[in-house]
Amino acid sequence: MSLLVGLPDLEWKLIYVGSAEDENYDQQLESVLVGPVNVGTYRFVLEADPPDPSKIREEDIIGVTVLLLTCSYMGQEFIRVGYYVNNDYDDEQLREEPPAKLLIDRVQRNILTDKPRVTKFPINFHPETSGGQQQDQPQSAVPENQTSEGSKASTDL
Secondary structure, eight states: OEESSOBSOEEEEEEEOOOSSOGGGOEEEEEEEEOOBOSEEOOOOOOOOOOOGGGSOHHHHSEEEEEEEEEEETTEEEEEEEEEEEEEESSHHHHHSOOSSOOGGGEEEEEEEEEEEEEEOOOOSOHHHHTTOOOOSOSEEEEOOOOSSOSEEEEEO
């Protein structure tokens, strides 16, 4: 992350999308404040526990979903990075012939980290001088292919 102006704390959130149809199944895996930050480039490690499978509908556990990394300044989200996540069985036979009852201990999560979807939102970085007005529409929504760690991460669900 590269900053052009000094800012107080930035809030970073990691959100697992539990259902494409209902955000009530989304799980906030972590929320941290980083800062204050000054002009420059920063790196930090954000570690989080995996999503709780008991809070995901069984029909949504296997398949594709999204992991969102968001950053906000004074309650205004200004960047959202989305990563596609594929949840599937760790065994080819189970993938080809899924059992009637979900075997959660055999589900594996693969996160496609080499093609994040980055959306930037215009916000008011100086709300004290302009009454806190902000725009709600994304300024741009373009894929960016740069990550710091490489291609694919794999984690057990």
